[in-house]
Amino acid sequence: MDFIMIIYYLISAFIAGMLVWNFVREKEDRQRMLLYLIVLIPFVLRLARIR
């Protein structure tokens, strides 16, 4: 795997982590909760090297 690809996986992991953290911290707005999870899906699939 190229060095730049490794960096992009690290960036993806960071963004995925931020989305999970925001989801955990959100207490009231249900639309935001759902939004964080939906946006998380492609990051999870990329990190799992599925899509």
Add this chain to the structure above:
Amino acid sequence: MNGLRATGKRAMSRTAAVKTLFAVITGGIAAVSAVQFYQHRHYQLPIVAGPGVTRVAELSQYGAGLKGTMANTRIFFLEGKEPGGRALVMANTHANEIDGVLTALILIENAVVERGTLIVIPQFNNSASRSTRPGDGYPLFYGIPTAWGIKRFRFGDRGASPLDQWPDPDVYVHYPDRQLLSFLDARNTNRTWPGRPNGPLMERVTDAVMRMLKQEQVDIAIDVHGAETMFPVTNCIVAPEKSMRIATMASLTVTAMEGFENHVEPSPQGFRGLSHREIGDYSETLPFLLEAPFPFLDQPTGPKTADLLLNGKDPFLLSLARQHKLFVPYDESGWPVAKRVGQHCSMTLEIINQYSIKNAGRAIRLGNVPRYADVVRDGVGSYLHDPDKARATDVHYD
């Protein structure tokens, strides 16, 4: 005070319940899509080596940088008893143009070479054949009906999977001409010719084929594609100056003898990275690129279904045809796969035939390959063999 605490606890448990519900739903969606994408990427297409196949190699033999990657792919050699010229047929350069791989399989599973050598790469951009375009609603698989059942194929994408080459640059700078191309073209193996051994993965693919062309002294290279009916470069052979005479003769011959049109388009000199330009400029090989009309790729169609892929029938395209907006004839019968693959079979045979007439010392003679009328009459599936009935050593998974 106790009442307030109880209300707060109830609200928190309600939030936790909603969060859990959302997490389960989105987790379920992610799991279902993950399974489908995984099955698509790892599905192995069985290819039955026919009576003409003498050896099977891998592209990494010509480019070490491909070993162990999803870009590595199989190469089928069909060598005749008599020495002669060498022809290469490449399919799935764009893995969403299915007629190429179907033509390649017909050649591998049926052709018998009497003189010279036929080399076939059925999944030239192997990584792209394991990718998809969910945003466009692409089907993951399609099936070709045969006498022994449905043969299942992966339906790929135009460019390599980002799992294999990532990230895309802002602008793709072509090597060696430094022409600025679209960022998407970094993963498009019809923009990365002639490539380099230490470049991005797709440049390593084209570089390996360039090395093969030189090492195996290949005389002609045919790159099989499909193109939109609304795109002027469709239903044609694209050829550079050095291949023009043979392309013109092949085009005239099929029009006169087989009754389908396939005009000649000159390969533009200023547009870099294309097989029909760079193979000609950087090797002795004569390149040709075949385009058959492929309605699935047109933008103004209905849903991108497997039916549209195989039949090429679409009411919106029919309406546009009546307004003379298409570059090919189009009616209620659409552009079925048998017609498109039949054209590619005949054009491939005719290019080889015309080359052999002009270069008797390097002639290539092959038999048992159906022509346009045969494929239209019998269907593509009639020429695909049952892997369950073939000898295990003859079945190659790609």
